[in-house]
Amino acid sequence: MTDPVFFHARNRLTVADIVELTGAEPVAGLSLDLTVERVAPLDQAGEGDLSFLENPHYLPMLETSKAAVILISPKFVDRAPKHAPLLVAREPYRAFAQIGMALFPDAARPQSFFGAKGISPGAVVHPEARLEIGVTVDPGAVIGPRAEIGAGTIVGANAVIGPDVRIGRDCSISPNVVIQHSLVGNRVIIHAGACLGQDGFGFSMGPRGHLKVPQVGRVVVQDDVEIGACTTIDRGANRDTIIGEGTKIDNQVQIAHNVMVGRHCVLVSKVGISGSTVLEDFVVMGGASATVGHIRIGMGAQIAGAANVKDDVPPGARMGGTPAQPLGDYARELALLKKLVKNSRVRSGQGTDEGSAP
Numbered sequence: 001m002t003d004p005v006f007f008h009a010r011n012r013l014t015v016a017d018i019v020e021l022t023g024a025e026p027v028a029g030l031s032l033d034l035t036v037e038r039v040a041p042l043d044q045a046g047e048g049d050l051s052f053l054e055n056p057h058y059l060p061m062l063e064t065s066k067a068a069v070i071l072i073s074p075k076f077v078d079r080a081p082k083h084a085p086l087l088v089a090r091e092p093y094r095a096f097a098q099i100g101m102a103l104f105p106d107a108a109r110p111q112s113f114f115g116a117k118g119i120s121p122g123a124v125v126h127p128e129a130r131l132e133i134g135v136t137v138d139p140g141a142v143i144g145p146r147a148e149i150g151a152g153t154i155v156g157a158n159a160v161i162g163p164d165v166r167i168g169r170d171c172s173i174s175p176n177v178v179i180q181h182s183l184v185g186n187r188v189i190i191h192a193g194a195c196l197g198q199d200g201f202g203f204s205m206g207p208r209g210h211l212k213v214p215q216v217g218r219v220v221v222q223d224d225v226e227i228g229a230c231t232t233i234d235r236g237a238n239r240d241t242i243i244g245e246g247t248k249i250d251n252q253v254q255i256a257h258n259v260m261v262g263r264h265c266v267l268v269s270k271v272g273i274s275g276s277t278v279l280e281d282f283v284v285m286g287g288a289s290a291t292v293g294h295i296r297i298g299m300g301a302q303i304a305g306a307a308n309v310k311d312d313v314p315p316g317a318r319m320g321g322t323p324a325q326p327l328g329d330y331a332r333e334l335a336l337l338k339k340l341v342k343n344s345r346v347r348s349g350q351g352t353d354e355g356s357a358p
Helices: 015-022 056-063 074-079 092-103 327-347
Strands: 049-053 069-072 086-088 182-184 219-221 241-243 318-320
Touching (some): 015 069, 015 086, 015 092, 049 092, 056 074, 069 074, 069 092, 074 086, 318 327
Parallel strands (some): 049 069, 069 086, 219 241
């Protein structure tokens, strides 16, 4: 079996190029003419590879790394081997991302799976749809009447764009994405299998049965948003569901009707946000965390993974547990519970062995 390389560097970068791009500072003796053409982890890097170190967990790898250039945080420079090819950067990971973007721009957004330009003969585009010059549509994609799509956008195979949907410029709509009743801004990335604009889960419940409530709002996705694979975003019931500028959403996230997500939020895999919840700007929600409906999470708040939020969260708070509480209180609660279990074992004569039966 052949071993294909899926991403090829567009060019090479010299150390001088990297310094200009990132502002990193070379250690004495590092040639500005040295070139890199790939990126790799410290333990696998070799000639021509650039790597980085920001997490102290990987410090032991510095001793044996054969990377051509290593981006490193200032606090770790003194712990590096002598003559290591170091570039000192205040934020090594961010610098690494900038270099990766320069070397592999195609990896930053999904491309046409068909390698096509323009509208594939296998696509179905309604005659009333309006596509600017430079739109790519892969085989099997369906674009409905009066849909509008901006230049530079890629619509992947078997994607479905509903009637009257608006999609801006330089977007990537991956295979099997379904978009309906939605307005999508510029430079938005939507990964495979995501669904936007389906009706929200709205019912008037009662002993005579559950009466469906028509969902007549939209989904509005602002510029520079990224939406992960198999994520679902319901349209609003009586107002819009909004995803703010620059927000990054992981795979398998559920966002219910009327939710308002602020700018530059981060929602990790399997987050669930109930209807009419408001997330202010720069909120971070860890994996598998969730909210009840009709609450507000303040600007810059952080919700730990698997936490369940039932009340408003003030700006800048850090919350964890179920129901969610301030992270310090949650940590103390866990420590106290552990101590109670340990004391209970001692009193019952079972000892403190972690492997003993409760």
